Amino acid sequence: MSAETVFTYGAPQLKFGAGASDEVGYDLSQLGATRVLVVTDAGVAATGLPQRVADQMGRFGIEATVFDGSRVEPTDESMQRAIDFARDAGPFDAYVAVGGGSSIDTAKAVNLMTTNPGELMDYINVPVGRGEAPSKPLKPLVAVPTTAGTGSESTTVCVLDVLSLKVKTGISHPRLRPMLAVIDPTLTVTQPPTVTAASGMDILCHALESYTARWYTTYDKKQPEQRVPYCGSNPIADMWSEKAMALLGRSFRRAVRDGSDLEARNDMALAATFAGMGFGNAGVHIPHANGYPIAGRVRDFQPRDYPAGEPMVPHGMSVSLTAPAAFRFTFEASPERHLRAAALLDPAAGGSGGSAETLPSVVTDLMRDIDIPNGIAAVGYLASDVDDLVEGSLKQQRLLATCPREVTADDLAGIFRSSLELW
Numbered sequence: 001m002s003a004e005t006v007f008t009y010g011a012p013q014l015k016f017g018a019g020a021s022d023e024v025g026y027d028l029s030q031l032g033a034t035r036v037l038v039v040t041d042a043g044v045a046a047t048g049l050p051q052r053v054a055d056q057m058g059r060f061g062i063e064a065t066v067f068d069g070s071r072v073e074p075t076d077e078s079m080q081r082a083i084d085f086a087r088d089a090g091p092f093d094a095y096v097a098v099g100g101g102s103s104i105d106t107a108k109a110v111n112l113m114t115t116n117p118g119e120l121m122d123y124i125n126v127p128v129g130r131g132e133a134p135s136k137p138l139k140p141l142v143a144v145p146t147t148a149g150t151g152s153e154s155t156t157v158c159v160l161d162v163l164s165l166k167v168k169t170g171i172s173h174p175r176l177r178p179m180l181a182v183i184d185p186t187l188t189v190t191q192p193p194t195v196t197a198a199s200g201m202d203i204l205c206h207a208l209e210s211y212t213a214r215w216y217t218t219y220d221k222k223q224p225e226q227r228v229p230y231c232g233s234n235p236i237a238d239m240w241s242e243k244a245m246a247l248l249g250r251s252f253r254r255a256v257r258d259g260s261d262l263e264a265r266n267d268m269a270l271a272a273t274f275a276g277m278g279f280g281n282a283g284v285h286i287p288h289a290n291g292y293p294i295a296g297r298v299r300d301f302q303p304r305d306y307p308a309g310e311p312m313v314p315h316g317m318s319v320s321l322t323a324p325a326a327f328r329f330t331f332e333a334s335p336e337r338h339l340r341a342a343a344l345l346d347p348a349a350g351g352s353g354g355s356a357e358t359l360p361s362v363v364t365d366l367m368r369d370i371d372i373p374n375g376i377a378a379v380g381y382l383a384s385d386v387d388d389l390v391e392g393s394l395k396q397q398r399l400l401a402t403c404p405r406e407v408t409a410d411d412l413a414g415i416f417r418s419s420l421e422l423w
């Protein structure tokens with residue numbers, strides 16, 4: 001096999017800035033849309049934002065229906081309910097998602113399953129599902145994020161929990177990418193502090209994992225039909241990841257401390273967008289692979305500021321908890337990248353005197369300051385759960401393949417064990 005020489009870069013059209021979400025009605029009219037489904041969740045619906053977006057459409061003769069039943073951290077069952085709703089109330093000729101990653105991913109699944117035959121399992125990644133590619137084009141999807149986090153508005157991925165298998169997995173195909181991402185930082189000011197902190201840690205992990213991902217030329221050369229959206233770190237993804245880290249370094253703590261700080265909210269929304277454009281093409285590795293079983297096997301942890309009565313470890317929290325240990329492990333693959341990342345996040349860190357501890361300690365300090373739980377023990381896991389967690393991570397082979405070092409079950413067990421308590 002010869003070495004890869006090619007990387008790819010994909011991104012949706014973007015509209016960014018205060019007031020951008022007031023133009024969605026016009027944007028849809030330009031697409032010729034006449035019947036639109038607005039997909040959101042109950043918490044976001046309570047802010048009035050989705051209705052405000054729906055109300056604009058009338059002015060352009062577009063009939064809008066609002067579905068506010070997306071589950072926070074969607075499951076196959078919650079997505080099926082959304083799909084059933086859309087099939088009953090449809091057909092729609094465009095979709096708009098107003099919300100965080102949960103609503104945007106639900107809209108992606110609804111779009112896929114109202115335009116293509118079969119069932120969700122046909123499209124879910126192997127080995128959980130059958131990993132088929134959609135055979136038919138999807139309808140236009142406009143994604144309007146209300147969190148600064150997932151970057152789902154610019155990615156080709158839809159994440160869901162398969163309840164019967166207790167596993168978080170996804171659907172990944174270029175056709176899932178929204179046609180237009182409308183990022184309006186003013187929509188993010190109502191995020192409560194825990195949501196700001198968790199979704200911000202998701203940005204941080206996206207940027208750090210794609211920046212430290214395996215370099216694209218270290219893969220075997222692919223045939224054109226084998227190309228996947230995630231191709232390893234590369235010059236274009238790097239540029240976006242670096243910008244995202246500098247913005248996080250400047251504004252993350254501020255956005256959590258004072259949610260009404262518009263300058264900080266603007267920086268966080270930009271950082272989420274930049275990191276999405278980076279990881280959406282480079283890929284993520286150990287912290288995300290570990291985040292899936294941490295979230296999927298939750299027992300009774302209930303985070304503040306999330307829907308009451310539902311145990312969950314929110315995505316951004318789940319991916320952050322093993323990040324310090326993961327970057328200690330990957331350090332030797334590219335010390336200069338780890339130190340550069342540390343310096344971007346905290347200009348006082350990094351530099352020539354840095355070590356494998358530099359980046360983990362920058363990340364841990366930040367987590368403590370913004371009130372992220374102190375390790376996996378703080379969200380309910382014991383040392384005796386480590387083997388189970390490792391088994392869950394090993395199911396995420398697509399992500400682990402992006403790790404810059406080979407990672408074994410023992411390595412993962414060591415990472416989980418040293419993440420029981422972080423400080």
Ligand SMILES: NC(=O)c1ccc[n+]([C@@H]2O[C@H](COP(=O)([O-])OP(=O)(O)OC[C@H]3O[C@@H](n4cnc5c(N)ncnc54)[C@H](O)[C@@H]3O)[C@@H](O)[C@H]2O)c1
Nearest residue numbers: 043044073100101102146147150152155157159190191315
């Ligand atoms: N598709 C992708 O590329 C991708 C990437 C990373 C994560 N994800 C997925 O995204 C989901 C997490 O998304 P998220 O972190 O954006 O949060 P979310 O959509 O789960 O929302 C979190 C909570 O915040 C509330 N909320 C959101 N915006 C608000 C606002 N402006 N004001 C008040 N409340 C608000 C919601 O009602 C909810 O209770 C997970 O399922 C995760 O797996 C997807």
Ligand SMILES: [Zn+2]
Nearest residue numbers: 150202206319
């Ligand atoms: Zn993520």
